[in-house]
Amino acid sequence: xxxxxxxxxxxxxxxxxxxxxxxxxxxxxxxxxxxxxxxxxxxxxxxxxxxxxxxxxxxxxxxxxxxxxxxxxxxxxxxxxxxxxxxxxxxxxxxxxxxxxxxxxxxxxxxxxxxxxxxxxxxxxxxxxxxxxxxxxxxxxxxxxxxxxxxxxxxxxxxxxxxxxxxxxxxxxxxxxxxxxxxxxxxxxxxxxxxxxxxxxxxxxxxxxxxxxxxxxxxxxxxxxxxxxxxxxxxxxxxxxxxxxxxxxxxxxxxxxxxxxxxxxxxxxxxxxxxxxxxxxxxxxxxxxxxxxxxxxxxxxxxxxxxxxxxxxxxxxxxxxxxxxxxxxxxxxxxxxxxxxxxxxxxxxxxxxxxxxxxxxxxxxxxxxxxxxxxxxxxxxxxxxxxxxxxxxxxxxxxxxxxxxxxxxxxxxxxxxxxxxxxxxxxxxxxxxxxxxxxxxxxxx
Amino acid sequence: xxxxxxxxxxxxxxxxxxxxxxxxxxxxxxxxxxxxxxxxxxxxxxxxxxxxxxxxxxxxxxxxxxxxxxxxxxxxxxxxxxxxxxxxxxxxxxxxxxxxxxxxxxxxxxxxxxxxxxxxxxxxxxxxxxxxxxxxxxxxxxxxxxxxxxxxxxxxxxxxxxxxxxxxxxxxxxxxxxxxxxxxxxxxxxxxxxxxxxxxxxxxxxxxxxxxxxxxxxxxxxxxxxxxxxxxxxxxx
Numbered sequence: 001x002x003x004x005x006x007x008x009x010x011x012x013x014x015x016x017x018x019x020x021x022x023x024x025x026x027x028x029x030x031x032x033x034x035x036x037x038x039x040x041x042x043x044x045x046x047x048x049x050x051x052x053x054x055x056x057x058x059x060x061x062x063x064x065x066x067x068x069x070x071x072x073x074x075x076x077x078x079x080x081x082x083x084x085x086x087x088x089x090x091x092x093x094x095x096x097x098x099x100x101x102x103x104x105x106x107x108x109x110x111x112x113x114x115x116x117x118x119x120x121x122x123x124x125x126x127x128x129x130x131x132x133x134x135x136x137x138x139x140x141x142x143x144x145x146x147x148x149x150x151x152x153x154x155x156x157x158x159x160x161x162x163x164x165x166x167x168x169x170x171x172x173x174x175x176x177x178x179x180x181x182x183x184x185x186x187x188x189x190x191x192x193x194x195x196x197x198x199x200x201x202x203x204x205x206x207x208x209x210x211x212x213x214x215x216x217x218x219x220x221x222x223x224x225x226x227x228x229x230x231x232x233x234x235x236x237x238x239x240x241x242x243x244x245x246x247x248x249x250x251x252x253x254x255x256x257x258x259x260x261x262x263x264x265x266x267x268x269x270x271x272x273x274x275x276x277x278x279x280x281x282x283x284x285x286x287x288x289x290x291x292x293x294x295x296x297x298x299x300x301x302x303x304x305x306x307x308x309x310x311x312x313x314x315x316x317x318x319x320x321x322x323x324x325x326x327x328x329x330x331x332x333x334x335x336x337x338x339x340x341x342x343x344x345x346x347x348x349x350x351x352x353x354x355x356x357x358x359x360x361x362x363x364x365x366x367x368x369x370x371x372x373x374x375x376x377x378x379x380x381x382x383x384x385x386x387x388x389x390x391x392x393x394x395x396x397x398x399x400x401x402x403x404x405x406x407x408x409x410x411x412x413x414x415x416x417x418x419x420x421x422x423x424x425x426x427x428x429x430x431x432x433x434x435x436x437x438x439x440x441x442x443x444x445x
Numbered sequence: 446x447x448x449x450x451x452x453x454x455x456x457x458x459x460x461x462x463x464x465x466x467x468x469x470x471x472x473x474x475x476x477x478x479x480x481x482x483x484x485x486x487x488x489x490x491x492x493x494x495x496x497x498x499x500x501x502x503x504x505x506x507x508x509x510x511x512x513x514x515x516x517x518x519x520x521x522x523x524x525x526x527x528x529x530x531x532x533x534x535x536x537x538x539x540x541x542x543x544x545x546x547x548x549x550x551x552x553x554x555x556x557x558x559x560x561x562x563x564x565x566x567x568x569x570x571x572x573x574x575x576x577x578x579x580x581x582x583x584x585x586x587x588x589x590x591x592x593x594x595x596x597x598x599x600x601x602x603x604x605x606x607x608x609x610x611x612x613x614x615x616x617x618x619x620x621x622x623x624x625x626x627x628x629x630x631x632x633x634x635x636x637x638x639x640x641x642x643x644x645x646x647x648x649x650x651x652x653x654x655x656x657x658x659x660x661x662x663x664x665x666x667x668x669x670x671x672x673x674x675x676x677x678x679x680x681x682x
Contacts, residue, residue, distance in 0.1 A: 171464065179508050232459045233511065240459065240492060368575065369593045371637030374468030394671035398641050401667055402468070402475050 040084050047078035048085065051135040068124050071131030082127050085134035086143065086159035089118070092298050093155060095147040095187075096167025096208070098343045100125065102283065103167060103291040104146035105319045110299035110309035116140040122320050126151050127158070142302070149183055153190035156197070163301045164191070165200040165294055167223075169207040170230045171372070172340040180207060180230045187211035200297045203260040206231040206241055206248060210255060219272075221297045222246075222260035223290025227342035262297045269293040269306070277306045282317045284334075285350030321438040321445060330422035333441065337434045339366075341375040347428045348380040354424035356381060357416045358407075359390035359433035366431045373399040381405050387416050390433045413440045450483040451654055452499035456525070457491045460515045461541050464595075466505030468638025469536060469647075473501060476647050480661050491515060495524030500654040501534045504541030506596075506636045509551035512540040519544070519559055529561055534629040534653040536646070537562075538639055539596055542624065542632035549598065562632055563603035564625050569616075572597045577635055578679035579610030579623045587645045589613075590623065591675045592635020600625070600634075609633055614679030629653045642675055644668050 040048070051074030074081045092111065094104045101123045108119040118137035120129045125146040134143060147155045149169070156164065166187065169180050184207040191199060192214055201212035203220040207230065212218050224246075234241050239252025249256035261272040267289065268278045279292045292313050296306045318324035318335075326333045338347040358381075362370050370392050378400055386407040388396045393409055400407045410416045413436075417425070429437055438444055455470045470486050477484035489495055491514065502525060507515065519525050529535060535545070543549040546564035549556055558566075577594040581587040590610045600618040602608060602625055609624030609631060610617070617623025617634050624633035631646065633639055640647040648660055 181508070181510075238510070238514070240490075369464065369595065369637070371465030371468070371593065374465035374471065374638040374641070394667060394674055395641070397667040398671050399468075402471050402641070404475075 041078075043078045044081055044084040047074040047081045048135045050074060050077060051081070051132060068128050068132060070135060071124075071128035071133075074131050074135060075128060080158075082131045082134070082155075083158045083160075085131060089134075089140060089143045090302060091143045091145065091159045091161040092163040092165065092302070093145050093147045093152065093159065093161045094165045094167070094294075094298070095149050095152045096165075096202075097149065097170045097172045097340065098346070099167050099287065099291050099294075100146045102288060102319050102322065103165065103294050104144055105316055106292055106295035106313050107165070107298045108144040109312040109316055110295045110304055111142050111144055111302055112312060113299070113304045113308045114302060115142060118143040120145055127155060130155060130159070144298075149187070152187060156190055156194055161197060163198045163200060163298050165298050166202060166208045166212055167294065168202055168205045168227075168342070169211075170227045170340065170342045171375070172367075181235050184208070184211045184235050188214060191215050198301050200294065200301065202294075203258050204246070204248075206250075206255065206257075207235055209258060210235045213255070213258070218258075219262070219297055219301065220258045220260040221262035221290075221293055223264055223293055224286070227345060262293050264290050264293050269296060271296070271300075271306055275306075277310060279310065280314045282314065283319075283323050285346060287346040287349065318445060321434065321441075321443070324438075324441075324444045326441045326444050328441070329417055331417055331420060331425045332423065333417075333425045333427055335434065335437065335441075335444070336426065336428045337431070338428050339431050341372050344376040344428070351426040351428065352424055353384050354426050355385040355387065355420040356426040356428060357387045357389065357410075357413075358396060359388070359427070359429040359437060360393065360396045361391040361430060361433040361436070362395075363391070363432045366433075370395040374402075378403040378405050385420065387419060389413070389416060390429070390436075413437055450485045451477055451501070451651075452496075453484055453486045453501045453503065454496065454499040455486065455488045456495070456502055456504040456519070456541070457511075457515050458488050458505075459490045460511035461505045461507040463506040463508065463540075463637070465637035466503075466538065469503050469505070469538070469640045472638065472640040472644070472647050473503075473650060476644065476663060477651060479663055482651070482655065491518050495519065495522045495528075497524045497527035497531065497533075499528060499533060501536070501650050502528060504535070504537045504545070506539035506541060508540075512544055512549070513551040513554075513556050515541075516544040516549075516556055516558055520557065526559065526561065529628075529630065532629065534650050535561070535631065536640075536650055537630070537632040539594075539634055539636045542634065543598055543600065545630065545632060546600070547603075562625055562627055562630055563605035564600050564632070565603070566598045566600045568597055569599040573616035573634070576615055576675060576679035577612070577617060577623065578614035578676055579612045579617060581610045582607055582626065585609075585626070585649065587643075587649060588672075589676055590633070590635065590646075591642045591672055591679065592633065592639050593637070594634045595636050596634055598634075614681055641668070642672055 051070040094100050108117045118140040120133035125148040188211040199212045199215045199218045202208045234250040236255045237253035263270045322337045324335050336347045338344040389410050474484050543566040544558045545562040546558045549566040574595045577592045579590040606625040606627045608622035612623045
């Protein structure tokens with residue numbers, strides 16, 4: 001993922017050399033493309049081949065998931081490669097600040113009822129990752145792609161999706177990311193140019209509703225909104241937004257919560273016909289029932305019924321390490337990823353009352369600024385032993401003190417393991433800290 | 446010291462709370478509580494009138510639109526002006542710092558500020574993002590300033606405001622000076638929870654508000670470690 005983020009800022013200078021090597025490799029690979037690239041221009045066939053080979057070699061060399069490098073090289077050869085690869089597939093895009101990797105995986109599982117699905121399941125969510133995912137899977141009737149919120153307009157233009165799912169918008173890495181209202185405006189503009197797209201959107205997030213409401217075909221789902229701080233002011237009128245009992249409305253203009261067709265209730269989901277379905281997941285927390293509801297709503301746009309999809313959702317155990325459980329030295333370690341204030345609140349909701357390791361970094365993919373620590377209320381952790389680690393453990397230490405949460409600082413993951421009794425250890429970490437710990441656990445998926 | 450509880454107001458969290466600004470209120474309340482100083486915190490939204498009787502006012506960072514709106518409402522309200530005239534202490538951060546001056550730029554237009562600090566702000570050619578470090582005005586008797594800055598503005602000081610610090614890493618007002626102070630008003634580009642890294646500034650505000658010459662020391666082991674780490678991380682100016 002570090003590679004993904006670098007791709008955005010254009011720092012992949014070393015790859016130019018690799019490119020010339022792959023241009024040679026392609027001559028040996030051109031026999032392997034039957035079916036994938038039929039009907040594509042020659043340059044797209046070449047680009048697809050190079051892309052697949054690079055990804056395979058990247059994996060073989062242990063350099064990563066291969067989910068970025070292949071697409072990066074392929075797009076260098078044919079800038080329209082993503083459009084060529086998407087043509088002829090029924091595509092769904094999933095975007096939002098939080099939950100998009102999990103929702104994409106659940107949606108791909110649900111749509112899989114109908115046939116093979118290409119998907120970027122490693123969270124490589126920019127056009128390089130989409131290109132890699134589609135090239136790797138060969139021809140599939142369906143594709144479900146997670147899209148970084150900044151890239152939604154571009155990926156819509158290139159992949160011509162049938163469905164776009166919009167989950168939520170909240171603050172995330174503001175030293176780099178666009179402000180929340182600006183992001184909602186980008187989405188709104190992107191959708192305005194594509195009235196043919198069926199939009200599946202969260203009725204509980206005013207920013208999402210504002211962005212989606214102009215589309216002629218919207219299916220609303222209600223998956224709850226735990227984080228409210230970025231939608232107190234109406235993006236349309238600038239007036240305050242009032243909330244009561246799950247409803248919300250602008251006090252100065254007609255913007256208000258639309259009536260949702262899909263609703264999370266108890267441990268299940270109510271569908272548009274009014275039928276309630278129990279949602280049994282291996283993934284923890286109410287937030288994942290919301291993600292499952294979204295996946296069911298998207299899959300329904302392709303004709304999948306909840307009753308067909310639900311058994312497939314229950315088989316999803318972890319996603320690129322998220323929610324993964326690893327047994328080591330008598331400890332059952334569970335990994336929870338928390339990237340921004342909203343997802344920290346969700347992680348506390350999911351975590352058991354057990355010893356908990358928090359790890360914070362502030363490298364490029366995380367955002368360099370740790371101020372968000374004060375947007376998170378850590379007091380739910382007062383009732384359990386807390387360990388802290390990571391590049392920015394001191395920032396976390398000061399924050400926890402202010403929050404009156406007792407903690408112990410550990411230098412390494414092994415030290416953390418040794419510090420807790422046998423049993424569950426919950427690990428909550430932000431992006432690169434999560435990847436560091438995942439690496440300690442042999443890159444568990 | 447007054448026997449009444451210390452009153453701390455966070456100004457317009459609905460408009461000016463981009464990133465962790467709540468931290469300053471939490472830290473002041475915590476540092477007061479640990480010394481047995483009763484303190485009450487109030488979050489005053491932009492549709493409420495601004496009380497003028499509190500002891501410490503906090504105003505944080507925000508996007509252009511909310512910044513301009515906050516300035517208009519505070520000017521119309523007048524409560525903050527009255528509080529300052531009565532000797533209240535103010536900590537202003539980033540957008541909140543700019544709007545205490547005579548004028549600032551938001552969404553490409555020049556906006557009137559509150560005129561409580563003798564400063565004017567305009568747009569810089571580049572955005573200042575990264576670690577910020579400075580030597581604080583020796584008259585305040587505080588250790589080095591450390592913060593994270595993220596702003597597009599540049600601020601110019603008039604004769605009636607002094608720089609809060611001389612920049613030794615990062616940009617601040619203009620690459621030379623950082624922030625401003627006058628009377629009991631502090632302004633800084635250290636955004637968000639600036640007091641987390643600068644507990645001595647929190648204590649300065651508490652001393653101003655209580656009238657105490659000194660406060661009981663607290664165990665700042667973790668804050669000191671954080672400060673050392675971040676001061677070392679700032680690139681020299």
